[in-house]
Amino acid sequence: MTFLEKAGQAAVVQVEDAGALTIQFWSVLRKLPRVLPIVGSRRRWRSAVQQMLEIGASALPMSGMMSLCTGFILALQSASELRKYGALEFVVALVAIGFTRELGPMITALSVSGRSASAISAEIGTMVVTEEIDALRVMGLDPVEFTLAPKYLAALVTIPCLTILSTLCGVFAGYLFLAFSMDMSLATYFHAVAEAILLRDVAFMLVKSLVFATIIVHVGCLEGLRVRGGPEAVGHATTAAVVKSTFLVIFADLGATAIFYFMGWSATA
Amino acid sequence: MSYGGRRVLDRVDLDVYRGEILVLLGGSGSGKTTLLKNVLGLTKPETGSIMIHGVDITCCSRSELGAVRRHIGVAFQAAALFNSLSVEENVALPLRELTRLADSTIKLMVRLKLLAVGLSDAGSLYPPELSGGMRKRAAVARAMALDPEILIFDEPSAGLDPIVSAELDELILFLKRSFGITILVVTHEMESAFHIADRVAMLYQGRLIAVDGKEQFSGNAHPRIRQFLDRQPDARPRVAAEEFISAYLKGSTK
Numbered sequence: 001m002t003f004l005e006k007a008g009q010a011a012v013v014q015v016e017d018a019g020a021l022t023i024q025f026w027s028v029l030r031k032l033p034r035v036l037p038i039v040g041s042r043r044r045w046r047s048a049v050q051q052m053l054e055i056g057a058s059a060l061p062m063s064g065m066m067s068l069c070t071g072f073i074l075a076l077q078s079a080s081e082l083r084k085y086g087a088l089e090f091v092v093a094l095v096a097i098g099f100t101r102e103l104g105p106m107i108t109a110l111s112v113s114g115r116s117a118s119a120i121s122a123e124i125g126t127m128v129v130t131e132e133i134d135a136l137r138v139m140g141l142d143p144v145e146f147t148l149a150p151k152y153l154a155a156l157v158t159i160p161c162l163t164i165l166s167t168l169c170g171v172f173a174g175y176l177f178l179a180f181s182m183d184m185s186l187a188t189y190f191h192a193v194a195e196a197i198l199l200r201d202v203a204f205m206l207v208k209s210l211v212f213a214t215i216i217v218h219v220g221c222l223e224g225l226r227v228r229g230g231p232e233a234v235g236h237a238t239t240a241a242v243v244k245s246t247f248l249v250i251f252a253d254l255g256a257t258a259i260f261y262f263m264g265w266s267a268t269a
Numbered sequence: 270m271s272y273g274g275r276r277v278l279d280r281v282d283l284d285v286y287r288g289e290i291l292v293l294l295g296g297s298g299s300g301k302t303t304l305l306k307n308v309l310g311l312t313k314p315e316t317g318s319i320m321i322h323g324v325d326i327t328c329c330s331r332s333e334l335g336a337v338r339r340h341i342g343v344a345f346q347a348a349a350l351f352n353s354l355s356v357e358e359n360v361a362l363p364l365r366e367l368t369r370l371a372d373s374t375i376k377l378m379v380r381l382k383l384l385a386v387g388l389s390d391a392g393s394l395y396p397p398e399l400s401g402g403m404r405k406r407a408a409v410a411r412a413m414a415l416d417p418e419i420l421i422f423d424e425p426s427a428g429l430d431p432i433v434s435a436e437l438d439e440l441i442l443f444l445k446r447s448f449g450i451t452i453l454v455v456t457h458e459m460e461s462a463f464h465i466a467d468r469v470a471m472l473y474q475g476r477l478i479a480v481d482g483k484e485q486f487s488g489n490a491h492p493r494i495r496q497f498l499d500r501q502p503d504a505r506p507r508v509a510a511e512e513f514i515s516a517y518l519k520g521s522t523k
Contacts, residue, residue, distance in 0.1 A: 043365070135349035138309050139363045140335045 017244075021218050024144075024225075028152050028218070031145040035153045044150055051154030055116045059162055063111040067166040070103055071095055071173025079181065088182060092189060093196035095174030100201045101260075104167030106253055109212035112159055113245045117220040120151055121241035124224025125234035133225070152217045159213035160206050167205065200265060208256055212249050219245040277303045278314065279475045287418075290445055290452040292462040294497065295472035301455045304472065305423055308453070309343060310334050321419070339367070342412030346424040348404040350396040356383070356407045357392035363414045382410040385447075386440060402433035409440065413448075420444065422454045426461050434458070438465050459498065463487070471497070 001009075035044040078094045124147060127133050136143045171193055178184040223241040227233045278300045285291045295301045306312040307319060310326045318325045321337050329337070350359050360379045364370055370378070383389050386406040396404060405425060412420055422441065426434040438461050444450050456462055462469060462483075469486040471479045473493045479486060487498060496503070 130347045131345040131349040132351060134306075134309075134311055135343070135345055137311060138338055138341065138343050139367070140338050141363075141366055 017222075020222055024148070024222055025214065025218055027144050028148045028221075031142065031149040032153060034145050035149045044145065048150040048153045048157075051151050052158045054119070055112065055151075055154050056158035056162060058119075059108070059112045059115050059158075060165065062115070063108045063162055063166045064169045066107045066111055067099070067104065067169035068173045070107060071099060071170035072177055074098060074103070074170075075174045075177035079177065088178075089192070091174060091178060092192040096171055096193040096196040097201065099167045099170035099174075100197045100205050102253070102257070103170055105163050105205050105208040105212060106249070107170070108159060108163045108166040108209065109216065109249045109253075110246060112155075112162065112212075113216050113249060114242060116155070117216045117241040117245040118238040120217060120220030121224040121227075121237045122234055124148075124221055125227035125237040126231075128225060128227045129229075129231060129234060148217075148221050151221065152214070155213040155217040156210060159216070160209040163205060163209040204256075204260060204265070208253065211252050211256065215248045215252060216245045219248060277475050278307070281317075281472070281475075281477050283470055283477055283480060285419075285451060285453055287451050288445070288449050289467040290441065290454065290465050292454045292456060292466035292469050293472065294457060294459075294462055294469060295455075296457060296497065299472040300475040301457075301472055302423070305421065305455050308421070309341070310338065339415060340417055341419045341421060342415065342417035343421045344405065344408040344412045344423065344425060346427055348396070348408040350404060350407055350411070352396050355393055355395055356388060356399070356410075359396070359407060360392075360410045360414050362411065367415065378414070379410075382413050383407075385413065385444075386410045387436075400433075401429050402436065405429065405433075405437055406440065409444075413444070416448075417450065419451045419453070422452065422456075424456055425454060426456060426458045434461060435464075441465050 034040045035048050037045045075091050075095050079088055079091050082088055082090050082094075124133075127147065133143050133147075136146055175184070175186060175189040178189060179186075220241045223237040223244070227237045281300075281304060283291075283293075293301055293304070303312065307314050307327075308321075310319075313327055318327050320326075322340060324333055324337050326334055326337055350356075351362070354362065357376075357379050360382050361375050364375045364378060368375075379392070380389065383392055386409050388403060388406050388410060391399065391403060391407070394403075396407070399407060409420075409422075425437050425441070429437065441452060441454065442465055445452055454462070454465065466483050469479070469481060469483050470477060471486075471494060478491055479489050479494055481489060486494070489495075495501070
């Protein structure tokens with residue numbers, strides 16, 4: 001096979017992936033009202049709440065710790081340079097803006113991707129192998145509504161919440177550093193944080209987290225649904241789900257940040 | 270029906286009559302599972318039609334397919350029970366999702382189905398807590414939940430010991446006698462097939478090579494059927510290996 005053929009084949013696979021993800025996204029979106037409380041089915045909502053606990057509770061300690069450590073590292077690294085110019089107080093703005101716009105959503109997405117994308121693909125892949133998905137279809141139940149939509153709603157609710165908590169942890173780590181090195185009080189620190197970040201930064205953070213939630217759940221589900229053969233295929237699907245969702249999260253982050261930058265929204269007040 | 274250019278089913282013409290047990294036999298890769306998936310509307314054949322209750326499921330709408338499926342219960346090979354639900358909840362699932370019956374009625378119906386399959390004491394257990402035979406019975410109870418007119422069993426005896434397998438055969442016969450259900454059993458277990466079948470059909474390389482009553486079937490002279498009935502191993506791989514070795518040795522002596 002020539003280089004050109006290989007490149008063409010790889011491109012076809014990517015286009016197929018993109019097409020499958022788009023189709024799945026729309027079919028899940030159409031079923032989302034069925035999962036909502038009051039207007040939807042009570043059983044689906046209950047299933048979504050269970051998923052929220054699984055996605056949220058499992059990722060909270062990990063993303064919290066990762067953010068604390070990263071926040072401290074960011075403060076340490078930036079302080080070592082800013083100290084030379086007597087601008088140590090700019091550490092506050094750097095940590096606050098860095099975490100709100102970038103690191104909070106990204107760290108949360110990566111921790112959820114590692115845990116939940118693999119768990120989702122393993123669960124759905126096992127359902128395919130054990131014919132549970134076929135059983136749902138034969139019973140006249142829609143697998144999209146039954147399994148995918150509750151997971152998506154759960155991710156749409158929990159990942160932004162986790163992102164907020166994660167960002168708070170990272171920003172708090174910045175305070176810990178400045179409290180030790182500059183004896184800065186908590187009130188002064190958070191006053192400086194409030195001055196540094198804008199409402200649109202917070203909105204941008206939440207939009208990013210919703211995009212990341214969409215990527216993580218849909219890639220996990222798609223890889224699970226693609227499982228063919230025996231249990232070993234489930235293992236391959238979980239690996240593929242983590243790798244693809246991590247790559248796509250970073251790629252989407254790049255795209256979103258570039259849009260933010262070129263639209264001139266990244267300028268501080 | 271073909272996968273990747275390989276024809277899996279070819280000109281299959283099969284009728285299943287109301288109230289009978291038809292056993293579909295065939296070796297591995299003969300097309301049994303594909304035929305089953307076609308009958309259930311999970312995959313579509315490239316050409317031809319599949320008529321169930323007067324509806325061609327190969328070209329009907331999704332709602333028509335859904336209505337047809339309401340008349341069909343399926344006991345899958347791997348049971349396909351939902352591990353997060355108890356046996357009772359598994360059986361109640363189609364009733365809760367597809368009917369507007371009161372909770373008390375659903376509970377009563379679930380109890381009756383579990384009694385029918387001999388699992389009345391296991392309702393509160395979860396699938397991982399069940400033995401292989403119990404899982405299959407629970408799958409039958411769930412398949413019967415909506416009182417289907419057609420029951421389909423995919424390899425009911427697979428992975429079960431002879432006693433449990435025989436019990437399952439008795440259960441299939443009991444369901445036919447008591448409820449008059451039309452039953453299609455896909456299997457390669459000869460003993461079980463001849464015990465429960467009214468008619469036997471056999472698939473070989475995607476083609477239906479026989480559809481007979483069990484007596485006529487056991488006297489069928491088709492070489493593949495004889496090989497299947499007499500448990501004769503396929504000689505082709507051995508012959509191919511011998512030919513290859515012989516050709517290789519001839520080449521090496523040159």
